[in-house]
Amino acid sequence: SRTHRIAVLAGDGIGPEVMTESLRVLDAVESKFGFTTERSEALVGGAAIDDGGHPLPDATISACEASDGILFGSVGGPKWENLPPDTQPERGALLPLRKHFGLFANLRPGVCLPSLTHASPVKNELIPNGFDVLCVRELTGGVYFGSPKGREERDGETVAFDTMIYKRSEIERILHVAFTAAMGRGKRLVSVDKANVLASSVLWREVATEVAKDYPEVELEHLYVDNAAMQLCRRPDSFDVLVTENLFGDILSDEMAMISGSLGMLPSASLGSKKEGSDLYFGMYEPSGGSAPDIAGQGIANPIAQILSVAMLLRFSLGEADAAQAIEDAVAKAIDDGYRTGDIATGAASEKKVGTKEMADAILANL
Ligand code: NAD
Ligand code: IPM
Numbered sequence: 006s007r008t009h010r011i012a013v014l015a016g017d018g019i020g021p022e023v024m025t026e027s028l029r030v031l032d033a034v035e036s037k038f039g040f041t042t043e044r045s046e047a048l049v050g051g052a053a054i055d056d057g058g059h060p061l062p063d064a065t066i067s068a069c070e071a072s073d074g075i076l077f078g079s080v081g082g083p084k085w086e087n088l089p090p091d092t093q094p095e096r097g098a099l100l101p102l103r104k105h106f107g108l109f110a111n112l113r114p115g116v117c118l119p120s121l122t123h124a125s126p127v128k129n130e131l132i133p134n135g136f137d138v139l140c141v142r143e144l145t146g147g148v149y150f151g152s153p154k155g156r157e158e159r160d161g162e163t164v165a166f167d168t169m170i171y172k173r174s175e176i177e178r179i180l181h182v183a184f185t186a187a188m189g190r191g192k193r194l195v196s197v198d199k200a201n202v203l204a205s206s207v208l209w210r211e212v213a214t215e216v217a218k219d220y221p222e223v224e225l226e227h228l229y230v231d232n233a234a235m236q237l238c239r240r241p242d243s244f245d246v247l248v249t250e251n252l253f254g255d256i257l258s259d260e261m262a263m264i265s266g267s268l269g270m271l272p273s274a275s276l277g278s279k280k281e282g283s284d285l286y287f288g289m290y291e292p293s294g295g296s297a298p299d300i301a302g303q304g305i306a307n308p309i310a311q312i313l314s315v316a317m318l319l320r321f322s323l324g325e326a327d328a329a330q331a332i333e334d335a336v337a338k339a340i341d342d343g344y345r346t347g348d349i350a351t352g353a354a355s356e357k358k359v360g361t362k363e364m365a366d367a368i369l370a371n372l
């Protein structure tokens with residue numbers, strides 16, 4: 006039978022809790038669709054710091070390198086946030102992993118299921134059928150990685166600085182990903198920038214307009230990021246695909262997650278280039294949200310973002326599209342049937358209020 010190798014990096018906070026449930030779902034589709042995975046579990050983030058002093062041990066990188074794709078939980082938390090910045094879980098493990106594997110394209114599908122519109126803070130009459138927006142976030146450039154970056158003393162006080170920088174080639178390749186995605190969906194792309202202020206955005210807009218010539222069927226619109234943030238919560242169902250630079254995408258995708266019901270619903274795929282001779286990508290798959298220290302350890306986190314990240318892993322890195330679809334259908338049915346973790350519950354009598362494990366049980370029952 007088909008065998009795939011995956012690296013499993015659960016991390017901190019709710020990471021291990023939701024990871025456990027997502028692996029049960031993976032077990033179920035493996036037996037149903039006749040393939041297996043060899044799973045290599047490795048430490049990352051705060052868990053790795055506590056174990057050996059480093060947030061991204063060499064053994065973890067090796068496990069990832071030996072895999073067809075990485076399933077990631079989340080990292081970080083109050084316990085480690087006073088360490089020197091570069092040794093913290095986020096800057097010492099998550100960002101270096103993205104950079105090391107060249108995972109420049111971050112896909113975040115913001116889907117508000119029609120049966121979940123009541124959990125959205127958007128007025129329900131505006132989204133009668135829910136909505137489906139794909140955010141394509143540039144992930145290895147911009148102000149996250151630009152140099153110089155640092156702090157120093159100037160004229161008797163402390164200054165700190167970051168650099169937002171983009172190369173033409175970095176903008177081009179993410180725009181191609183976004184246009185290609187738009188071709189496979191509604192053929193509408195909104196490019197988000199701040200070209201009225203930022204030089205990097207002026208270049209971004211220029212390149213977007215040029216790349217658009219390769220995709221004459223796709224309608225391209227440019228929006229300033231402030232307007233995009235506003236339009237997104239006013240009329241989410243007017244969007245098809247959004248493409249934007251790293252920091253804008255970080256912020257807009259949390260907004261997108263919330264208007265689709267909860268941050269706990271939004272998975273993500275971080276992709277590099279295609280594997281040689283294949284249509285599959287090496288990638289890392291993780292919930293868009295974090296380690297949620299405020300609810301960790303209580304068994305109440307929503308496991309759906311992690312479970313849908315497994316579906317994205319199956320589709321983009323393992324070539325198991327049928328299994329991916331089955332997971333997505335099983336999640337939609339559990340929502341349709343009224344199962345709700347606390348983050349998407351509204352108190353309606355028809356809802357079945359559940360914890361992390363029970364939500365996964367409800368999804369498993371549909372497989
Ligand atoms: P967060 O995303 O962890 O939490 C924000 C809010 O969303 C919290 O109220 C949390 O309870 C809720 N939430 C998130 N996921 C949920 C889920 N699955 N079910 C129910 N509710 C959920 O953001 P934060 O509190 O700003 O950050 C906490 C830590 O996580 C920080 O250390 C941060 O750096 C880190 N972080 C890590 C990642 C990652 O590993 N990819 C992403 C974002 C934040
Ligand atoms: C995300 C997270 C990360 C980011 C942090 C934890 C570095 O917020 O994946 O959205 O900003 O990219």
Ligand code: MN
Binds near residue numbers: 255256259293
């Ligand atoms: Mn984020």
